[in-house]
Each structure stands twice: as structure tokens, then as C-alpha cells.
Amino acid sequence: MLLSNLDLLATAPGGVTKLRELILTLAVQGKLVPQDPADEPASVLLQKIRAEKDRLIAEGKIKRDKPLLPIIEEEKPFELPKGWEWVRLPEVTYNLGQGEPTTSFNYIDVAAIDNLKGLVSSELQVIAAIDAPSRARKNVAVGTVIYSTIRPYLKNIALIEHEYNPRAILSTAFAVMHPHTGLVPKYLLHYLRSQPFTEFVNSRAVGIAYPAINDANFFQGIIPLPSIEEQSRIVTRVESLIRLCDALEAKGQLEAMQHAQLVSTLLGTLTASTTPEELSANWQRVAQHFDLLLDRPEAIDALEQTLLQLAVRGLLVPQDPTDEPASTLLQRIRTEKDRLIAEGKIKRDKPLPPITDEEKPFELPNGWVWARFPELGQFGRGKSRHRPRNDPVLFNPPVYPVVQTGEVARAKGIIREYHSKYSEIGLAQSRLWPKGTLCITIAANIADAAVLGFDACFPDSVVGFVPANEIGDASYFLAFMETARTHLIAFAPATAQKNINLEILESVLIPIPPQAEMSRIVTRVTALRRLCADLRQRLAERQSVQARLAEALVAQAGA
The missing domain is CATH 3.90.220.20 (DNA methylase specificity domains)
Structure with a gap:
């Protein structure tokens, strides 16, 4: 019965491990080899x-x-x-x-x-x-x-x-x-x-x-x-079956590696596209292998990352030549910043060097521009000046939520949890950032990003970005940070606790579409991420059924 169901056991989550445990259990119960009355x-x-x-x-x-x-x-x-x-x-x-x-x-x-x-x-x-x-x-x-x-x-x-x-x-x-x-x-x-x-x-x-x-x-x-004879027969049989388990495990690892290569190749054709028309043609080829492509959680993760890369390269939604170009959007943001500076409401940013052609990682569609965080809104590190940072006076009585790097890392897009609150004294040595701020970690969990779901403070291990009113919310920039995370981690020094600094984030180039196209991109990304979440749920349900079947088979064999 076991041998006829090896494929089910081998492909079920943890199936080979359960099979090894079952083999040993059956062996020591005397159920794996026949008894010999002559022993x-x-x-x-x-x-x-x-x-x-x-x-x-x-x-x-x-x-x-x-x-x-x-x-x-x-x-x-x-x-x-x-x-x-x-x-x-x-x-x-x-x-x-x-x-x-x-x-x-x-x-x-x-x-x-x-x-x-x-x-x-x-x-x-x-x-x-x-x-x-x-x-x-x-x-x-x-x-x-x-x-x-x-x-x-x-x-x-x-x-x-x-x-x-x-x-x-x-x-x-x-x-x-x-x-x-x-x-x-x-x-x-x-x-x-x-x-x-x-x-x-x-x-x-x-x-x-x-x-x-x-x-x-x-x-x-x-x-x-x-008997000593039966002990020897048991050992021989166990080792034969364990070798079979090893082979099944190696086969599964090889299949996982081959699948990852297939996913990388197919999705790579999408990110190699340079026009919406080329993307459409490449997508048709990928669609032919869709069922095979998305039968593992890591493949769905890779698909989602690919969709985000396509989004910030202007390949996910069509361009509209009647859209106001992004350069005009940046001019309006600059004008508004100059007004706020003149009124003393914000400080003047440090001048940023011009962006050279050599710095640009890829060619942008018509109407798009390259920009950096300080040009697009308020940008700066959190504050936590008081030492020691766990001084009870900073937290008693608790009033203002405090977000740490771990809460950003666990947020999955929107920060909805916090585990401490500052008092008025705590707030005075920190800063309260508004709901909707994009939070980016620069220590411990490098370049994790999420959007505040409430007004909150955070320490200097987190950088905050509040998009200019002319842009709207931070959804597009959250998608961008998820695609850029690997690139940013490469800047982290090879120390015991990796970190990047504010200057590195200030220098990051962001592809900015026209404002109307940005809205279309965010809408499409939101819909596609919901689809990916649905695919994950279906896959999890299927794997759960597989696991229950495997457990039932193991239980039946061990009964």
C-alpha cells in the first residue's frame, strides 16, 4: 500500500519525513518484515x-x-x-x-x-x-x-x-x-x-x-x-526503504530546482520586454504553462515580484498620450515646496546632483521621469534621541504609538500593529509621522517597507516618506520599494548587523509616471496582488488536502 502511494507521500508537505517516521515505527512494531517461526x-x-x-x-x-x-x-x-x-x-x-x-x-x-x-x-x-x-x-x-x-x-x-x-x-x-x-x-x-x-x-x-x-x-x-535474525532482516529492510526515501527527497529537490529555473526563464521573458506589445506576446507564451508555473508558493511570489517590476517600468498598463507628463507633476511639487520653505513650514533640502544617463537603470516610456525621494515629498529618518531608549519616562503614561523595524517587516503592506506607546516626554524627543507615511527600514531588516495605518513615531532605524499632496498616497512607492529591495540590500555594509544610511536612500532613482498613469498602475497592481493572494490560498488548500491524505495513509499503514 505504501509503495503504491509513494508519489502522494513524496509530494505532500513533509511527506518524505512522515514516510521515514512510519518506516521506523512499522519496523520496531514487527510489521515491516515477516516473522520466521524457525528463529x-x-x-x-x-x-x-x-x-x-x-x-x-x-x-x-x-x-x-x-x-x-x-x-x-x-x-x-x-x-x-x-x-x-x-x-x-x-x-x-x-x-x-x-x-x-x-x-x-x-x-x-x-x-x-x-x-x-x-x-x-x-x-x-x-x-x-x-x-x-x-x-x-x-x-x-x-x-x-x-x-x-x-x-x-x-x-x-x-x-x-x-x-x-x-x-x-x-x-x-x-x-x-x-x-x-x-x-x-x-x-x-x-x-x-x-x-x-x-x-x-x-x-x-x-x-x-x-x-x-x-x-x-x-x-x-x-x-x-x-530474534537476532529478525533484527538483521529489519535493518536490511529499513535501510532499503530509507534509501528509497533519500531518492524521493533528492528527486523532489531536483524537481524544485528545475521548476525554479523554469519559472526564472519564463518570467525573465516578461521582464525582458521593452514595449507593451512585446510583453503581450511574451505573456501568451507564459500563459501556456500557467498551471505548471504556479503549482508552488515560491512561483507565485516570483510572479508577484515580476508584476511589480513590470508596473514600475511602465509595461503593466497602457500609456495615454493625453496624460500630463510627470515632469509637470515634479514642477508643481517643487513650486509647492518652495512656497512652504518661504513660509518657514519646512526646511530646504540639500541640493541633489543631476541624474546622468549612466545612472539610469533602464529606458523610461514617454512622459515618465527619473526622480528621488526628497524631490517627491517629505523624507527623513525617524527620531529617538533620549538614552537609554527603554527609559520608562518615555512610555508612561502611554499615548502615541511607536513602530519598530520588526513591525514594518511583518506588516505585509499596511502597518496595523504596535507594541508600545510614547508619553508626551517620549513624543518630545521623537516625531509623530502621519497615517499614510511610507516606512523604510535601514537596520536589522534592510529595506523592508510598509505604509503607516495610523499616526505614529518611529526610531532612526526607520526612514519616513510622506508623498507630496500632488501625488496622493504612497501605494506606488510601496510597490517600487518591493522591487528595489534587493538592490538596496547590496549597499548594506557586511557587518554583524547590516544597515544602509539615509544618503543611500536619497540617491535611489525612482521611475515616475504621469499622475493619471500612476493611479492606473496602482489600481492594476492592487487587483493583480489580490489574484496572487487568491492563488496562494487555493494552493494552500490543495496542499492541505494532500497533507491530510498523506497523514491518513500513514495512520492506516501504522494501524
């Missing part, structure tokens, strides 16, 4: 293991375990096949002791574990004894299975598969289990990575931000023990 039952195997344990204790090679509690029915997560036995981990494994290193060693810490494959990294750090970390204490050998007891949900579990030179020493963050003869190491590994044991460990772990389980609780864990 020696686990009860006999357990007697041999106990005899070996007694011999090793008598030879002084291991210590005698503390008495173990009997296993009660409530502990058993599922019913075992005939011939299997439940045992506690210390009954079938032992540790190899620990001590302070006296010579150089290969150090195995949690970071050295490949938690997807259950392997130790091939590149370990060799450490001199004098430099040994205090946690480097535990011994391991070939066949030892190790389990990180810190943040166990990460499944940092691995099998030591070869000798190390110099020898390997393990961090005390691990529980060590060296199997007795009769317990196949890879069977132990697969069980420890299975859902039943993971649920046991999570139920015993303590702590929220940094959960952990101590050795005393960990080694209360139980393991289903089949």
Missing part, C-alpha cells in the same frame, strides 16, 4: 545476553547494574509479535566507562552528529589532552550507539561505525549504549530514532527552552527485542 525466540537470546553480562562483570570489565524495575503494561507503547520481548535498555547494553583524557583524542560533541542520517561527522576536532573540554569524558567503541540527552527532540543520535586514530572521546551530553552480543547495533539505532522511543524521551525531559533528560530517566526506557 530463536528473544527469550533465549535474552538468556545469552544475561550470561554475557555476568561474565563481563566477573572479569571486571563492566560494573553490575542497579536493580531494574519490572516493566508494567502501562509502559508498553504497542503489542509485540510472538517471540519478541520487552526489555529495559541496561539489560541489553552497557557503557564503556569514562575518565579524563591523557592523550590527544578525536572529540565527539553534539555538533558532530548528522541527525538526519544518524552518523558522526567525518571531520572531528583532534584535541590535545591539556586542552580537553571538561565535558570530554565518555569512552566509545565500534558499535556503540550514542544519544544526546540535551534537546532530545533534535534526534542527535548516531552509531560509531569505525575506529578513530587517535581514539574518540565523547561529550557527557550523550547517553552511551554499547550493545551486548545479540543486539544488532543498527537495530538499536533505528529504535532509538523511532517515534515510540522519541515520545518516551520527550515525556521524561524537563525544561522548556532547553529540555533535557538525565541518565537515570533515560535508561528506564524499554526496547522491543526480536
Whole structure:
């Protein structure tokens, strides 16, 4: 049943991960391979293991375990096949002791574990004894299975598969289990990575931000023990199916890469268009592959970005030769600014250098002009002069909303949330920007942009742009910023916290259409973005159905 539905499982969100979990669950429940009545039952195997344990204790090679509690029915997560036995981990494994290193060693810490494959990294750090970390204490050998007891949900579990030179020493963050003869190491590994044991460990772990389980609780864990022959058959079958999962995953990754290349190529033909007529012809070719193109969320995101690029290049709506040219709009804005300056209502801007032909990134349609933010309205950084910035006097009593970079980044167009308010004192050391201001982040989240949905203050990590009255609202400039974000990020210094400055934003060239065309562009962009949102919703619903079908299939197979 599973093999006949692999395509569904592989394409469902998280399907391959669920399939891997199911394979392990079925394996340790005895449902993955047939039982053989000729196999020696686990009860006999357990007697041999106990005899070996007694011999090793008598030879002084291991210590005698503390008495173990009997296993009660409530502990058993599922019913075992005939011939299997439940045992506690210390009954079938032992540790190899620990001590302070006296010579150089290969150090195995949690970071050295490949938690997807259950392997130790091939590149370990060799450490001199004098430099040994205090946690480097535990011994391991070939066949030892190790389990990180810190943040166990990460499944940092691995099998030591070869000798190390110099020898390997393990961090005390691990529980060590060296199997007795009769317990196949890879069977132990697969069980420890299975859902039943993971649920046991999570139920015993303590702590929220940094959960952990101590050795005393960990080694209360139980393991289903089949015959050694069946353990070997299970391991062979599990590894065969896991390889199949790996192949499905690689196939999905290849398909995703090929799909991304197809999307890039098809949408690239649109952005390469130079006239509305050429765009129309290229769009017809893209439309032929529309269903294939938009079957992934990232493809819809790419389409939306392409539409925005077409909008600000004058290719999304037709030009009207009767429209007043943008140059006239800029003259009116300049005249109004000069009047406000003369009346002392605003300060005069710093002179901007002329725009050279070499600076212009592409050719504009007739009637368009290149301009910069300071030429188009009020433009400046937010203010937060008082230090420390979290001084309670700035916020008590709270009156005026304060917007931070995170709220701009999360806004998705319109800022509707805030988490603090300035008092009158807070407002006096800041500035209140009006509803409709375009906010652009210049620190942390670089060049994220959104429009204020209310009057608010913001710090100097955010730049504000209030379009001139002659333009109207900031919708067109929001669309422009979304297309320009990658270009602006390129200006951010390569520091721990990236940032760009006001001068960089002041120099950004903005393609300005005639005012009437700007309105048509905003209307078309709004409609097309609603269409993209609808496509995302439909795709999410389809993927949700796929995920539910996959979960049902997994549940049925595991029942």
C-alpha cells in the first residue's frame, strides 16, 4: 500500500519525513518484515545476553547494574509479535566507562552528529589532552550507539561505525549504549530514532527552552527485542526503504530546482520586454504553462515580484498620450515646496546632483521621469534621541504609538500593529509621522517597507516618506520599494548587523509616471496582488488536502 502511494507521500508537505517516521515505527512494531517461526525466540537470546553480562562483570570489565524495575503494561507503547520481548535498555547494553583524557583524542560533541542520517561527522576536532573540554569524558567503541540527552527532540543520535586514530572521546551530553552480543547495533539505532522511543524521551525531559533528560530517566526506557535474525532482516529492510526515501527527497529537490529555473526563464521573458506589445506576446507564451508555473508558493511570489517590476517600468498598463507628463507633476511639487520653505513650514533640502544617463537603470516610456525621494515629498529618518531608549519616562503614561523595524517587516503592506506607546516626554524627543507615511527600514531588516495605518513615531532605524499632496498616497512607492529591495540590500555594509544610511536612500532613482498613469498602475497592481493572494490560498488548500491524505495513509499503514 505504501509503495503504491509513494508519489502522494513524496509530494505532500513533509511527506518524505512522515514516510521515514512510519518506516521506523512499522519496523520496531514487527510489521515491516515477516516473522520466521524457525528463529530463536528473544527469550533465549535474552538468556545469552544475561550470561554475557555476568561474565563481563566477573572479569571486571563492566560494573553490575542497579536493580531494574519490572516493566508494567502501562509502559508498553504497542503489542509485540510472538517471540519478541520487552526489555529495559541496561539489560541489553552497557557503557564503556569514562575518565579524563591523557592523550590527544578525536572529540565527539553534539555538533558532530548528522541527525538526519544518524552518523558522526567525518571531520572531528583532534584535541590535545591539556586542552580537553571538561565535558570530554565518555569512552566509545565500534558499535556503540550514542544519544544526546540535551534537546532530545533534535534526534542527535548516531552509531560509531569505525575506529578513530587517535581514539574518540565523547561529550557527557550523550547517553552511551554499547550493545551486548545479540543486539544488532543498527537495530538499536533505528529504535532509538523511532517515534515510540522519541515520545518516551520527550515525556521524561524537563525544561522548556532547553529540555533535557538525565541518565537515570533515560535508561528506564524499554526496547522491543526480536530474534537476532529478525533484527538483521529489519535493518536490511529499513535501510532499503530509507534509501528509497533519500531518492524521493533528492528527486523532489531536483524537481524544485528545475521548476525554479523554469519559472526564472519564463518570467525573465516578461521582464525582458521593452514595449507593451512585446510583453503581450511574451505573456501568451507564459500563459501556456500557467498551471505548471504556479503549482508552488515560491512561483507565485516570483510572479508577484515580476508584476511589480513590470508596473514600475511602465509595461503593466497602457500609456495615454493625453496624460500630463510627470515632469509637470515634479514642477508643481517643487513650486509647492518652495512656497512652504518661504513660509518657514519646512526646511530646504540639500541640493541633489543631476541624474546622468549612466545612472539610469533602464529606458523610461514617454512622459515618465527619473526622480528621488526628497524631490517627491517629505523624507527623513525617524527620531529617538533620549538614552537609554527603554527609559520608562518615555512610555508612561502611554499615548502615541511607536513602530519598530520588526513591525514594518511583518506588516505585509499596511502597518496595523504596535507594541508600545510614547508619553508626551517620549513624543518630545521623537516625531509623530502621519497615517499614510511610507516606512523604510535601514537596520536589522534592510529595506523592508510598509505604509503607516495610523499616526505614529518611529526610531532612526526607520526612514519616513510622506508623498507630496500632488501625488496622493504612497501605494506606488510601496510597490517600487518591493522591487528595489534587493538592490538596496547590496549597499548594506557586511557587518554583524547590516544597515544602509539615509544618503543611500536619497540617491535611489525612482521611475515616475504621469499622475493619471500612476493611479492606473496602482489600481492594476492592487487587483493583480489580490489574484496572487487568491492563488496562494487555493494552493494552500490543495496542499492541505494532500497533507491530510498523506497523514491518513500513514495512520492506516501504522494501524
